[in-house]
Amino acid sequence: MEDRYYMEHALRLASAGAGHVTPNPLVGAVLVRNGQVIGEGWHARYGGPHAEQAAIDHALQQGNDPRGATLYCTLEPCSFTAPDKHNPPCTTAIRTHGIRTVVLAIVDPNPRVRGSGIAQLKQAGIEVRTGVCARKAVRQNEAYILSREQRRPYIVLKWAQSLDGCMATGSHDSKWISSPSAREEAHHLRGRLDAVMVGSGTAAHDDPQLTVRTANNRYPQPLRVVVSRHGNLRKDSHLVTQADTIPTRLYCTGISPDQQSRLTAAGIQVIPVEPDSESLPSLHQVMQHLYDDGIQSILVEGGARLHASLLRQGLYDRITAFTEPVFLGDGLRPTDNLHPATVAAAPRLLDSEFHRFGSTISISGLHPDAARLLHDLIPDKEASCSPV
Amino acid sequence: MEDRYYMEHALRLASAGAGHVTPNPLVGAVLVRNGQVIGEGWHARYGGPHAEQAAIDHALQQGNDPRGATLYCTLEPCSFTAPDKHNPPCTTAIRTHGIRTVVLAIVDPNPRVRGSGIAQLKQAGIEVRTGVCARKAVRQNEAYILSREQRRPYIVLKWAQSLDGCMATGSHDSKWISSPSAREEAHHLRGRLDAVMVGSGTAAHDDPQLTVRTANNRYPQPLRVVVSRHGNLRKDSHLVTQADTIPTRLYCTGISPDQQSRLTAAGIQVIPVEPDSESLPSLHQVMQHLYDDGIQSILVEGGARLHASLLRQGLYDRITAFTEPVFLGDGLRPTDNLHPATVAAAPRLLDSEFHRFGSTISISGLHPDAARLLHDLIPDKEASCSPV
Incomplete structure (x- = not known):
């Protein structure tokens, strides 16, 4: 006691x-x-x-x-x-x-x-x-423990979704699915991790800043990471124009020399990686490069396609879905390409936890492998703590 | 105080x-x-x-x-x-x-x-x-208040879903998405309402009993209601074989005289209703008939098609989704036929609440019309109560 x-x-x-x-x-x-x-x-x-x-x-x-x-x-x-x-x-x-x-x-x-x-x-x-x-x-200390045990960054997939699992409507509207306090919490999440990642579609469509913008921000800015086959970042995008002050990195499989020198001049680190079997930048290789470069933890913010690839490849430790009680029907979903035959065979999160942020409920849980590694550090009869 | x-x-x-x-x-x-x-x-x-x-x-x-x-x-x-x-x-x-x-x-x-x-x-x-x-x-007293105000039963749509909004896999596996304690809670829900409704697909596929089966059950059995175009209930199904002891009713648009007399002989009340614009039994008419017959509240348990029809017609007061942190991808969803153009235009639940049942989180909220009617009874500065 x-x-x-x-x-x-x-x-x-x-x-x-x-x-x-x-x-x-x-x-x-x-x-x-x-x-x-x-x-x-x-x-x-x-x-x-x-x-x-x-x-x-x-x-x-x-x-x-x-x-x-x-x-x-x-x-x-x-x-x-x-x-x-x-x-x-x-x-x-x-x-x-x-x-x-x-x-x-x-x-x-x-x-x-x-x-x-x-x-x-x-x-x-x-x-x-x-x-x-x-x-x-x-x-x-999930990030510390799991990155060491797995020799890759601790990977958190984060998205805001409707109660029926959509990140946007069919016509790509997503502003805003989640409540203001959920969006504020998402900034805190960014601040607590080393890097933030998006795919090329999100970079092009949302023009995100990927910076921590909380009231009285006490976090350093995480490394901004974009995964994009051809590195097509608009030169007036936040990712390009802010790259002189905020560390920004691009992983790509093929980029024109012109585009590469333009982005490099803007301050973006351009890293070529091998294509995977679907001709997209190999996410395993991206994660390995980040880890070897000292990145212990990364928050993946979308879009649906990047989440889907990481989900299918099992490249995640935690998924946090900020869930709003709204129904978007046939909208964009990160899980559309999953086809489990049975409930028992479907990807499942363990040790789930949930918190309310205004009208939004964040539901979060661990990849079974991550849960197993963490459980190994917990004695069978732990002297339990009350929830935070 | x-x-x-x-x-x-x-x-x-x-x-x-x-x-x-x-x-x-x-x-x-x-x-x-x-x-x-x-x-x-x-x-x-x-x-x-x-x-x-x-x-x-x-x-x-x-x-x-x-x-x-x-x-x-x-x-x-x-x-x-x-x-x-x-x-x-x-x-x-x-x-x-x-x-x-x-x-x-x-x-x-x-x-x-x-x-x-x-x-x-x-x-x-x-x-x-x-x-x-x-x-x-x-x-x-939601059921009492909303049924009187709207002159139809208080309608609760209830389903168990994956975190990505599926009620079953693409191959119709759904046993079990939710935790044992969530399924126990679903029986309590049945017991607190006057009737339980399913569509013909669920009746055929799941062969449900639709009875309250809790430990030390203290509830009466609710009226069992099936909505089915042609009334094709298998004669060895629970709905038919138990109809002599548990009140059971079928709403249909067209049924053969043979089938009708067979079901009636088994103890099922067969009620013909008009077809709606999609040639399905008119759900408005079904709800009106139930209300006129003294049914104040009804729990709709699926399947996905029946939920989708009620969702599209706005025929619900509360939706309760027992949500399990599992991903079923391209499985069966009650909202596949919704196509909101924007997040702002999408069906939204108000006054959402959530509870944990083992690994399952129930997320529940009100139709905006229902929320408005209920708010009218709450003074602006209510002497607030702590949550239950």
């Missing part, structure tokens, strides 16, 4: 790093002694101090000695040094400052940690309890 | 009458004196005592004098006598027993009451407050 209370606080602290720590995990930490919080911290930006160190520093600044205290931490403390790592091992800091007990949500799936942090703490005589609020901690 | 507390209790009491009081409204009543509940009651069955009388009787049985008490009542007390009415006016009982204050959720839209109950109470020097938990009270 008490463990859950402090761990939920640590999880809330961790969320403040969203959008700023990639490719590191979100981590929050709380130091407690005699039922009092004596220090708290979180990993606030990539390269900055880890949450554990931040909580210890915070305690010391306030004149509180961490000796004998309990540290609540949303992820297993790191246990190694490496040339590409900015911080010393947190296990050392915990030991040095005489912390007596460490309570963890989940093990760090990073192969360089994965239990060795816990082992080091135990060796030093520190009591370790794990699995507190594990489900929530896993949910918070 | 206190008003809402007691009114919510009265609303809970009222719900115990669900399925048993039609065509009367659900009503609950609570008598309170000095912060203590001294009596409570509800309208438990058609022809039985009204909630107000039941609460007074309950108080007296317990040796509590209602004199000076406050009566909380979910609907305006009745104020008239009539040959077709089983009970004396509740306004008289309230006055006779010296009740000092009456707190109401909503006015009774029945033209024979509609404010005259309140007027009578005020004339007798009784303080009356109205509009407490009005939204919830309206929700509870």
